Amino acid sequence: MGSDVEFSNVKGTRDILPEDALVWRRIEEVIRKKMREYNYQELQMPTFEYTELFRKSTGKDTDVFQKEMYTFKDKGGRSLALKPEGTPSVVRMYLQHGMKSRGVFQKFYYIERMFRQEKPQKGRLREFRSFGAEAIGSKSALTDAELIKSALDIMDELGIKGIEVKINSIGCQKCRKEFMKEFKKFLQQKLDSLCEDCQRRFTTNPMRIMDCKVDKRKLIDAPVPLDYLCDDCRRHFSELEKHLDYLEIDYKVDTFLARGLDYYTRTVFEFIHSELGAQDAVGGGGRYDGLIKFLGGKDAPASGYAMGMDRMLLLMPKVKEYREIDIYIVTLDVKSDIIGWELLYKLRENGFSADKDCLGRSPKAQFREADRQNATWTIIIGGEERKKGVVQLKRMKTGKQKEVPLDIEAIKREIKC
């Protein structure tokens, strides 16, 4: 790096240069377009919340809350946290603004930046972008299926191929209790053979042991939540499968799929892609029927997901995004320069993207600039044109140029045909 670089971006953050910004804009446009088709409404949330919100909803025993959050005290001594995920804020907004009165069933989406203090690696940043969709008020498996479908639609439209959908059900509070009893019993026998992390999790968050990669083989005959589902949960899960089949979505039931956040109930799902390396989940989500009541609202079922946009970017086919402007004005002397500036602003008022040299560069340099900017047209003004009250209008692709009166309407006419 050059020695004139005194500062660099903070670890785990990403600078987005103009060429990258074009791709990001496209991703956002596709999300907005699809979410409109699915009738989800946009929500924009604050960058930080009271730490307590995440302690309660994300869960105090989760890694996200314990190890990864950026928390700080403000001058009033309040403990605040940069949001590590979107769902808690969505639910908070839903409750705080009495959004229930807008209807029993509502669908939202957001495109936001999230923050987690982890060691960066492929597909894992400290500031990352995610979009998410949340549907509040429906306990139907139809809603879960629609959510999954919407995410797949978006990725499809962005040209992302090879997404694998994994689903599972971890039951409701009631049947999960049953499962946990048996699961713990099973683990108790093998406790000594489990990895260090799992031994710790055994007391803090036993559910997480289910997708431990180290000891997968040891769990091969472990009880799974699916076998302990109550009748309602079982019916719900088979309905989900039915709806997914109907939508022709390819999925795999992964009986060990568990998610790292506390609020999930019943349906959980993940979108996996093998090219992502260790962070192979492009996104994931599930049902969180208990969360709204838990946060002080009236009992309401809900379901949602979050997608890692940075990971989506990694999976998108690399296409060059070209920038181009309509018109670049080239002037050949000082007097023409003044006419050029006047014309430039007229062109812009008329909706053209247009630019002009302001460094007093040579004609050759101005043309080179026009070329670099991918200008469709150049307008050339010099002494001769000035005398005749005309400009030269040159089509860069063909190199052909034509004399046109110095008049915005005349220029517009010429450009249109």
Next chain:
RNA sequence: GUGAAUGUAGCUCAAUCGGUAAGAGCGCUGGACUGUGGCUCCAGAGGUUGGGGGUUCAAUUCCCCUCAUUCACCCCA
């Protein structure tokens, strides 16, 4: 937080066993073409070799520390 690999120009990469002026391509600026871009040719600018310390007559090269990046663990988006 733990581990491994890698740090040379804006970018991608060279530089023999440690050897004295650190190179190339792309990009950038200018010229050949004094009023016309792309292609070609020519020239120029741009580096405390990530930073600090050590070994040595001599360090881009070897050693230590540090920082950063990448990948993996972990965790998840």
